[in-house]
Amino acid sequence: MPDQxxxxxxxxxxxVRGKPPSRTLPKLNVxxxxxxxxxxxxxxxxxxxxxxxxxLVKLFASVLHKEDDGYYLVTPVEKVPIAVEGTPFVAVEMxxxxxxxxxxxxxxxxxxxxxxxxxxxxxxxxPDERESFVPFIVVRDGLTARxxxxxxxxxAALTTIARGRKGPGVWxxxxxxxxxxxxxx
Numbered sequence: 685m686p687d688q689x690x691x692x693x694x695x696x697x698x699x700v701r702g703k704p705p706s707r708t709l710p711k712l713n714v715x716x717x718x719x720x721x722x723x724x725x726x727x728x729x730x731x732x733x734x735x736x737x738x739x740l741v742k743l744f745a746s747v748l749h750k751e752d753d754g755y756y757l758v759t760p761v762e763k764v765p766i767a768v769e770g771t772p773f774v775a776v777e778m779x780x781x782x783x784x785x786x787x788x789x790x791x792x793x794x795x796x797x798x799x800x801x802x803x804x805x806x807x808x809x810x811p812d813e814r815e816s817f818v819p820f821i822v823v824r825d826g827l828t829a830r831x832x833x834x835x836x837x838x839x840a841a842l843t844t845i846a847r848g849r850k851g852p853g854v855w856x857x858x859x860x861x862x863x864x865x866x867x868x869x
Contacts, residue, residue: 712758712761713761714756714762714763715762715763715764715765717764717765718730719732720744720764720765720767721766721767721768721769722755722766722769722772725774726773726774726776728744738795742796744757744766745797747759749825749827750772750825750826750827755768770818771829772827772828773794773823773827773828773829774793774794774829774830775791775792775793775799775820775821775829775830775832775835776793776794776832777791778791778831778835778838784844785855786858787842787854787855787856788800788856789801789807789842789856791821791831791835793823793829794829797823799821799823799824800856800857801821801856801857801859802857803857803859804822805821805822805823806821806859806861807819807820807821807839807854807856808820808861809863809864818830819836819839839854849862850862851864
């Protein structure tokens with residue numbers, strides 16, 4: 685039986701179902717903010733209280749959409765704004781198959797999406813306020829997952845220098861993903 689917080693969330697988002705549209709629809713009804721937030725550590729909350737049911741978080745994650753002005757839970761007819769600290773997802777596990785140029789790297793996020801690093805889902809680095817770099821992977825539709833620190837250390841252990849490239853990086857699915865200067869562990 686859902687607790688009161690979960691019932692409130694379900695009532696507030698009763699119309700949020702299915703997958704987000706593949707493109708932004710100009711006539712979507714933008715709902716007022718209802719207090720949804722994704723913290724930097726990947727915790728989803730509603731009006732300050734963590735959402736403890738993973739299936740509910742996964743449902744919301746399945747309709748999460750990024751637009752120029754922020755993040756929304758999107759249905760075919762409306763969108764609900766959601767505050768996001770940093771990236772909406774966290775990569776919590778890495779798997780490696782093969783070696784060298786032939787290796788394939790995949791990451792599992794905190795909402796159980798599995799993403800293989802390739803040209804469509806690149807590994808990248810964004811500068812942060814401390815003048816260091818935050819590693820991330822593109823999950824889908826412009827949504828990214830920050831690599832958790834232990835996962836980043838696993839990745840950094842796989843770095844290599846590719847012929848004709850400056851600095852270290854990693855291979856996945858035949859593409860080389862360089863680390864920026866100062867980002868290697």
